[in-house]
Amino acid sequence: MSLESLQSNPKRAAQYVRMSTDHQRYSTDNQADKIAEYAAARDFVIVRTYADEGRSGLNIAGRDALRRLIDDVQSGSADFEAILVYDVSRWGRFQDADESAYYEFICRQRGIHVHYCGEQFENDGSLTSDMMKVMKRVMSGAYSQELSTKVFVGQCRLITLGYRQGGPAGYGLRRFLVNDRDEPKAPLAAGEHKSLQTDRVILVPGPDDEVETVRRIYRLFVLELRSEREIATILNAESRKTDRGRAWNRSVVRQILVNEKYIGNNVYNRVSFKLKKTRVVNPPEMLVRRDGAFEAIVDPGLFAAAQSILAERARRFTDDQLLDLLRSLLASRGALSGMIIDEVEDMPSTAAYRSRFGSLLRAYELIDYQPARDYRYVETNRQLRLMHPDVLASTVAGIESIGGEVAVDERTDLLVVNRELTIAIVIARCRRTEAGSLRWRIRLDAGLRPDITVVVRLESDNATVRDHYLLPWIDVGAKLNIGMAEDNGIMLDAYRVNDLAPLYHMLRRHAVERAA
Template identity: 60%
Template sequence: MSTDHQRYSTENQLETINRFAAAREIEIVRVYEDAGKSGLNLEGRDAFQRLLADVERGSADFGTILVYDVSRWGRFQNADHGAHLEFLCSRADIIVHYCGEQFENDGSIGSNLLKTVKRVMAGEYSRELSVKVFAGQCRLVEKGFRQGGMAGYGLRRLLIDENGESKSELAIGERKSLQTDRVILVPGPAEEVEIVRRIYCLFVELGIHEAEIAARLNREGIFTDLGRPWTRGTVHQILTNPKYIGDNVFNRVSFKLKMRRVVNTQEHWVRARGVFTAIVEVATYEHAAKIIEERSRRLGDDDLLNLLRALLAAQGSLSSLVIDEREDMPSSSVYRNRFGSLLRAYHLVGYSPQRDYRYIEINRRLRAMHPDVVATVINGLRDAGGEVRVDPETGLIDINGEFTASVVVARCGETPGGSPRWRIRLDTGLAPDITVAVRMDHGNTSPLDYYLLPRLDMTEPKLRLAECNGLSLDGYRFETLDFLFSLAARAQFEDAA
């Protein structure tokens, strides 16, 4: 369990399991329990990993595993993951029973169908909850409340009640305990605030670089808020973080559903300006940002790549932290801005990181492609004789004042077995009459085909497509957009008659 609320407390689960075992004369020989752990993946679920290890080693002294329900086995985002783990148990002649479910896990068609649906529902619950939580966090950020993360040097987290009254200052590692409480950032001790302002003064007015500033602070025996020596990176972080001018910034880095850690570009930040007490003047902060930007402009692309190659030769690997700690080269943000992403810069110097960052490049390319696809749709509709208007705020396309359409680009992904899959999210908020879903090819470089999905026939907000999906979906599949364009065409009354 990830929380101890209601029926998912481990005590309640064990009570149901005990009744199930007693009714079937099953002796419970061992309990594997992971309290306060998420079921999104195996990370942190030490007891569950021990259970699987006992099964795979053949050292299990039991023939049955009892689980409260399918969601306690895991809320894996890929339903096949949970099925694979159960298959490992089946291969070892150990059966898994879900004690709180309304079906027997007996291998029948009905139980297998229900179990598959339950697995998908368990993962979908986490996805929907993630969307709701993120939306709630964004609203709180816009209202000026801090969402997660440490305060940083020179700042402190202050706990306030629902009426905005101060309650107490939160120490490192402490969290609020009441749902109605909120957290804001306030200036820290006067000596820390003065150090922050001094850092900006040394950098902006005296032109001293981050590495020398860090060396000065270390020589004076001044440590960071974590009690560590200063580095070029920690000084650079202070010079580039907008929270020091009172801005509340969220979603700089995302790690949704514990799947992938993504460093987001500024266009995806959620930012509320001037909601905290600033400890640095906005003009000073902007001056520092301009210096950092101009400093990198003096170096050409080849110069930046040569520095990166030298760093790779010296370190053997590259990361944003390794780059930021290097004293004689620009920061990692410079490489992102100049080359579009760190991954592209790595590729240009012949470095392939161990982690697979291709999804970042693919998503960025698809986002860049979307306006061109929309333009193609609009031009095709107009060329067919249709009157097209586009809502500048929502992007909803109005055709002839008769029906509306929206365009989505579906990224091609793969199952663990290598089969292609496409996920399509229908924009239920805008409620277009037709959703034009562009399925990308296996390499996500060009459109494969098109689905024209009418709102009246689409009952779910999300679709997961395979290569073949049956007539209920593939009946709306087209090789080109000619059929869509024909819907906008106008004919003379005599011809129509």
């Protein structure tokens, strides 16, 4: 074959471009220009483009184009023999450098070579090349860690200055916008966010009737010794609604009783989700706070009294005393149930047993009591029902914190985001097989057909969140029942994330320049 014929048959290549929100120099157009120069110099013709715009590089979740690229390579449908990428960081800033190498290995195994067009080394398999790639991958992951640290330090500084960092205000409070000189600008309605980077958000008292209701909750709890459940019953009997337009329950009342924002304190870093890692509830010494940051709507003395009651309630009985009371009740009644326990005036509530031992059934096991019926699924389902509102509220708060507008269907709990995208939340119970492995069963709702189903997988205790799956209906809707194991292969685990940060990033609105 002649040299001329070789030059007239360029090699077919696909380009992969990804733009996060950190640097303009990484815009997809800039990447494509550099790739085009590389292709022209190396006799490649670009026949296909895979583009992820506004996507984090920390993992593959949410990066539809990269997943589609890997799927095309693995299925043998790729009609190209090379992949051109701007640099190692555009392939991904994975926290595990081996994950980046794994996806490149998949391509190389199918005879498709990955070229990093903007790097100063050839990806030719040499020792120097491999060492440079490892270093670049580690550096890319370290950059994300450094950026995360800088953002966290900046958020902590704003907290100590008295400014609110994301999330809804809560019942009885409202968010208010101030400028860089702390001069008031305007109230912020639900779903509204600041438009200037120099503006800040504070909390102010809400409507008078809500403020009075919050104060009344504290009086009922401290002065009349009413339980959270009794207070919720009183408010519901008066047809009052929470700030989300829902009925009151024990959990909502308790959140009001324990949150320091009602006495004006600004508290941050209760929970950590850094870099898609495991959710961690931080100890008190790690909290970042500014006392007296906002105007208090509850008397500090009344708040302190409420905390004393809650603390005393928790330590009133030792574990052995709680179990002895349960044994005595069993001896007198001959059987135990949640209803039997709660109807006895001097007995601790079933909530106390669940809080202390994890579940009522676990308390039964500790006194060697076996119910006539197997209530394990009943107890687990009860826990899931109690967990669902908190997961829903947390997800809504996360979306609103990045500027998203969320409406919740009160009948179905379907989230409508920015008036165009629907999200369903499913909590997946964990089941242990006889062999000891873990299994989950996911049922998608064909009646709702949400654009995305957020699956919250629980650990074997069915109380701790293990991970999440972001399942697009367009990809998985045909399978209404999905069985999951601990590892499910790339076709399903590509949707797995440690937390919902990728979902929030995907839903973040991005400014679009107006054409001239």
